[in-house]
Amino acid sequence: MTINTDALIVGAGPSGLFQIFELGLLGIKADIIDSLPQPGGQCTELYPDKPIYDIPGIPYCTGQGLIDNLMKQAEPFGATFHLGEEVVEVKPVDGGFHVKTHLDKEFLAKTVFVAGGVGSFQPRKMRLPEAQELDGTHVNYRVKDPSKFDGQRVVVLGGGDSALDWAVDLAPRAASMALVHRRDEFRGAHATVDALRKLEGEGKAEIITSGTACGLGVDGDKLVSVDIKLADDEVRTLEADELLVFFGLAPKLGPIAEWGLDINRKTINVDTETFATNVPGIFAIGDINSYPGKKKLILSGFHEAALAAFAAKAIVEPGKKVHLQYTTTSPIMHKRLGVEEE
Numbered sequence: 001m002t003i004n005t006d007a008l009i010v011g012a013g014p015s016g017l018f019q020i021f022e023l024g025l026l027g028i029k030a031d032i033i034d035s036l037p038q039p040g041g042q043c044t045e046l047y048p049d050k051p052i053y054d055i056p057g058i059p060y061c062t063g064q065g066l067i068d069n070l071m072k073q074a075e076p077f078g079a080t081f082h083l084g085e086e087v088v089e090v091k092p093v094d095g096g097f098h099v100k101t102h103l104d105k106e107f108l109a110k111t112v113f114v115a116g117g118v119g120s121f122q123p124r125k126m127r128l129p130e131a132q133e134l135d136g137t138h139v140n141y142r143v144k145d146p147s148k149f150d151g152q153r154v155v156v157l158g159g160g161d162s163a164l165d166w167a168v169d170l171a172p173r174a175a176s177m178a179l180v181h182r183r184d185e186f187r188g189a190h191a192t193v194d195a196l197r198k199l200e201g202e203g204k205a206e207i208i209t210s211g212t213a214c215g216l217g218v219d220g221d222k223l224v225s226v227d228i229k230l231a232d233d234e235v236r237t238l239e240a241d242e243l244l245v246f247f248g249l250a251p252k253l254g255p256i257a258e259w260g261l262d263i264n265r266k267t268i269n270v271d272t273e274t275f276a277t278n279v280p281g282i283f284a285i286g287d288i289n290s291y292p293g294k295k296k297l298i299l300s301g302f303h304e305a306a307l308a309a310f311a312a313k314a315i316v317e318p319g320k321k322v323h324l325q326y327t328t329t330s331p332i333m334h335k336r337l338g339v340e341e342e
């Protein structure tokens, strides 16, 4: 089934979220897609608890705090969120653009807003050749279905929250669980480290620190073991059926490069009057775009979203005059914001 939409936003970072708001003020409802499972882009993925001091009118907020407020501000406009889906294809067709995600969800969009930041966040992969062969079968970079690990000998690599959370979650249902981290200290929450240590005390898990995976034992298309190089250069072989790797996420421009846009060193050239790209109907805002004097700041994306929304209105409702109205005084904007007075 194809989803019809007036505006499709690729990327739910701060720019994409504010694009929902600016389109909403002009009466345009949007669909928004992000490859991450939660909105927020770099703010929530890279620095949720760190302070931001340069958002106009907000002297201080955290990365997560800003995203929470942008979500609240966009709420009246009822955008549909499609999270955990990467947009892989955007093709011009009659009536707009045919857009497809990696889960084969399809859209017909009158306008497209690329708010892809520094690209979509992808799991950092292991470099071992055997890991590439077993990628998606027994070498896993995310848990889609926890039951896959029932009764299996599982090795988890990593020391952040994802590695620790999954080690704790899966240990009771796995045949064996070993968490291997290359350092002594864990980056993840103390409470989860304590929970894993408790499981270790009960014989349900093992924690190996200062160790790195240096080889995989493979039998046909099956994983049989993981070799761990320890601090003293000794190599220990852990028997394993499934390997879970959590080395963090890295942004990749990925499929955006294939959409016929004018790409300039991993960014998209735009016209600064409307933030339109070289393809009429496709706009690019936020960190992903490029123009003389561009500064990759959150406030730049906000300004760009406002101008792009006005330009898109002329495509969605051709021939209709668009007047600039103030949210302070405009009854139609109050209606759209759901703050109509009795």
Ligand code: FAD
Residues within 6 Å of the ligand: 010, 011, 012, 013, 014, 015, 016, 033, 034, 035, 036, 040, 041, 042, 043, 046, 047, 051, 052, 053, 054, 085, 086, 087, 088, 115, 116, 117, 118, 119, 120, 121, 253, 254, 255, 256, 285, 286, 287, 288, 296, 297, 298, 299, 301
């Ligand atoms: P992003 O935040 O990068 O979001 C883009 C989203 O698009 C991502 O969620 C990504 O998964 C998604 N995406 C990309 N491609 C696809 C695809 N094909 N399909 C689906 N989804 C896709 N800026 C400031 O102004 N002030 C600060 O104090 C500040 N501090 C910072 C501190 C750190 C540590 C870092 C790393 C950055 C900081 N920045 C700061 C920069 C700021 O975070 C960025 O300018 C801002 O996040 C850009 O927003 P965006 O929405 O354009 O892109």
